[in-house]
Amino acid sequence: MRASTLTATDASQTTSGDAFGYQRPQLRRAHWQSLNGLWQFSIDRDNTRTRPTEVTFDQQINVPFAPETEASGIKDTGLYRRVWYRRQFIAPRLTKGERLIIHFGAVDYAAKVWINGKPAIEHDGGYTPFSVDATDLLKRGNVQQEIVVRADDDPLDLSKPRGKQDWELNAHSIWYPRTTGIWQPVWLEKVPRTHIVAIKWTSSVERFEIGLTVTLSPETRPGSRLNVKLEADGKVLVDDTYTVSEAEANQQELSRRISIPDGGIDDIRARLLWSVHNPKLIDAHLVLSEPGARSEKSADRVESYASIRSIEVQRNRFCVNDRPETLRLVLNQGYWEKTGMTPPDDAALQKDIELIKSMGFNGVRMHQKIECPRFLYWADKLGLYVWEEMPSAYAFSDKTVERVSSQWIEAIKRDSSHPCIVAWVPINESWGVPSLSQVDAQRRFVASMYHLTKSLDTSRPVIGNDGWEMVETDIIAIHDYHHNTDVLEARYRNDAESIERTLRLERPGHRLLLLEGLQHDERPIMLTEFGGIKLSADESAWGYSVARTEDELKQLYLRLMAAINRLPALAGFCYTQFTDTYQEANGLVKMDRTPKFDLEEMKRATCG
Secondary structure, X not given: OOOOOOEOOOOOOOOOOOOOOOOOOOOEOOOEEEXXXXXXXXXXXXXXXXXXXXXXXXXXXXXXXXXXXXXXXXXXXXXXXXXXXXXXXXXXXXXXXXXEEEEEOOEXXXXXXXXXXXXXXXXXXXXXXXXXXXXXXXXXXXXXXXXEEEEEOOOOOXXXXXXXXXXXXXXOOOOEOOOOEEOOOEEEEEEOOOOEEEEEEEEEOOOXXXXXXXXXXXXXXXXOEEEEEEEEOOEEEEEEEEEOOHHHHHHOEEEEEEEOOOOOOHHHHHHHEOEOOEOOOEEEEEEEEOOOOOOHHHOEEEEEEEXXXXXXXXXXXXXXXXXXXOEEEEEEOOOEOOOEOOOOOHHHHHHHHHHHHHXXXXXXXXXXXXOOHHHHHHHHHHOOEEEEEOOOOOOOOHHHHHHHHHHHHHHHHHHOOOOOEEEEEOXXXXXXXOOOOOOHXXXXXXXXXXXXXXXXXXXXXXXXXXXXXXXXXXXXXXXXXXXXHHHHHHHOOXXXXXXXXXXXXXXXXXXXXXXXXXXXXXXXXEEEEEEOEEOOOOOOOEOOEXXXXXXXXXXXXXXXXXXXHOOOOEEEEEEEOOEOEOOEOOOOEXXXXXXXXXXXXXXXXXXX
16 A cells, blocks of 8 residues: 655744754754654665655655664564655745755665655765755745655675674674664754854863854855854853854854853862763854845854863873863663664653763763764763764775774764763774784774874874774773672782783783783773673573672672772773663663662662
């Protein structure tokens, strides 16, 4: 049966009321419209159809949930390489010069989009966003517009960044069901001819200033004006207007360093410094106007936020705002029972962060997933440190190098303005570089990813290969699942002999920790994976060690964390893991977020 026509609400309304919230929290506009909801859908199992006219849309899918999930209405976990989506909508009325932009949060893996039957854009990469200017492809008048999306996602391709998505038919061990097609929200918005394309915020605690870089639309002319107003606690900190020069218009980029009124002494300055203890965000209001504009109606008005904070490594300590901070992270896979990698709604992200903090952790290591911007927004707002990690490929080739590096660049550009992000992890456990210790090309790739990351962002530490076989890194990040606390204490005692023996001779995970040429040099040492205690009624479920009862899990966790917290050699840790995830049952909470034992006891143990 052919699916019925599906029509979005008129996009001219101010907001959509969408349960996922505005998906670009650091560049918000008032007029936008969600395109989430029911779309027409088709699975092309044989990968034989190439154009929309060849497709019979015989199903309906609930976007943005992937077809493998229950929430999508499809729940097909088989092996297929291509899926198709179709949706009709009424475009908002555009005045002279206005443009209509359609945004995709993420489509896994390679997307091609048609607007009213005409090719509009192609994008590779399943974890990063893309947008298309649909203006010139729209039909005139108040008529139905049609958007078609084709997503190609070969389930057996190991050279693409795929994170924890299994390549076998059924999820096994630490791998999970696949995510195909649209899995983050889709929305549209209209913008003026001269508009802001992107915003990047940086900061300097030393100079007490905020750096702003604005990417401008190609139509921006010299003499255009950008007004920037920064506010905190209801008070205006800055209200400046900058004129776009000819060079800036040609380069489509304007950069300024904005001095913030400095209280002088630490206790006054600290009120404006962001940390998990004081997640202070500075509201930003930006207005971009064309030269000589007589009416503000044509101006582009966006809301954003910035922060002042510093992250650095000082000898063997991790420091926030020039003060040592012990990182207490928990590994977060970012999956939900019925919705897979997509959160059920925006509230679920907020609740996860509140739950993590109530367990005593001050941060998360987002594992093998570039989480959606709304998660980062809540981490910014509520105060949670985040390690961002590139989803891995699992085979090394020229294609792997190209895909991982280009998509990592997109991720850093999208997320670098979020103060919650305190470390970048381009590679995990030598995944995608399986012969790292023997093959020079793979070692050079890991080193290049470290230096690529540093070239894009000098303000955060980078862990080149989290876990072992480290080639270049700012932090010695070790994965050690030994269940015997005496062994862990012997390995990570705060004396030079024990540390040197562990780094050079011990092989947690049966791998060398430091490859030839890398020295400890007083870099901070962290256990960035450990624990993994399984508690599940399902005997076939997976874990690194096993507890038979809730009380046994509690006692094992208390004993383990007591040992970890009395090791001064460690600058931080990351416990595996936050939630049970499908068959991997080593979470501190179940997949539905029910704690496995008392949260207060858990918090006391975590905090030491």
